[in-house]
Amino acid sequence: ETGVTQSPTHLIKTRxxxxxxxxxxxSGHNTxxxxxxxxxxxxxxxxQYYREExxxxxxxxxxxxxxxxxxxxxxxxxxxxxxxxxxxYLCASSETSGRTDTQYFGPGTRLTVL
Amino acid sequence: xxxxxxxxxxLSVQEGRISILNCDYTNSMFDxxxxxxxxxxxxxxxxISISSIKDKNEDGRFTxxxxxxxxHLSLHxxxxxxxxxxxxxCAAGWAQGKLIFGQGTTLxxxx
Numbered sequence: 173e174t175g176v177t178q179s180p181t182h183l184i185k186t187r188x189x190x191x192x193x194x195x196x197x198x199s200g201h202n203t204x205x206x207x208x209x210x211x212x213x214x215x216x217x218x219x220q221y222y223r224e225e226x227x228x229x230x231x232x233x234x235x236x237x238x239x240x241x242x243x244x245x246x247x248x249x250x251x252x253x254x255x256x257x258x259x260x261y262l263c264a265s266s267e268t269s270g271r272t273d274t275q276y277f278g279p280g281t282r283l284t285v286l
Numbered sequence: 287x288x289x290x291x292x293x294x295x296x297l298s299v300q301e302g303r304i305s306i307l308n309c310d311y312t313n314s315m316f317d318x319x320x321x322x323x324x325x326x327x328x329x330x331x332x333x334i335s336i337s338s339i340k341d342k343n344e345d346g347r348f349t350x351x352x353x354x355x356x357x358h359l360s361l362h363x364x365x366x367x368x369x370x371x372x373x374x375x376c377a378a379g380w381a382q383g384k385l386i387f388g389q390g391t392t393l394x395x396x397x
């Protein structure tokens with residue numbers, strides 16, 4: 173059984189560019205959540221996907237968007253990058269949504285915006 | 287508004303002693319609480335969870351206590367080991383699956 177994987181590990185972009193981050197969920201998990209972790213802070217919820225539909229969103233602007241595919245892998249897209257978007261982006265998967273399900277995290281993608 | 291707070295940024299304990307990490311929350315509607323451990327350059331690793339209907343959950347060296355009237359939970363690690371040195375996050379969740387994290391507490395266990 174493979175855990176949650178994310179790609180790429182590190183990424184450097186310039187302000188105004190667009191970025192796509194990828195996540196493969198743990199085997200058997202149909203829910204994927206994305207979090208942004210700024211330096212010295214806890215992870216902040218961006219949004220969650222359950223069976224290819226967005227299932228909740230945190231306090232992030234529309235330029236943060238996502239997709240979930242039939243195999244339950246997921247993408248996070250960020251348009252018009254800003255300097256403050258520099259952070260560790262974490263993906264977490266869980267077995268179902270709407271219950272007290274434990275979320276399992278990937279290693280994250282470190283995004284630097286210059 | 288910070289719904290989940292970890293007021294101690296760091297904690298240092300001696301190997302073999304008890305480590306107690308604390309977390310306070312403001313929203314009484316949370317359904318469950320979790321503790322995660324994070325090493326540098328890795329994602330958070332799930333440690334232990336507790337439902338809002340319980341007041342204690344134990345797993346090996348780790349015990350989580352929930353005091354709903356005080357809106358407070360704590361993680362006890364007994365005995366502490368040097369490998370426990372990491373950043374610990376508490377998180378609270380609803381049935382919708384969104385987790386709210388605290389700011390984290392850095393635990394250092396000295397040999």
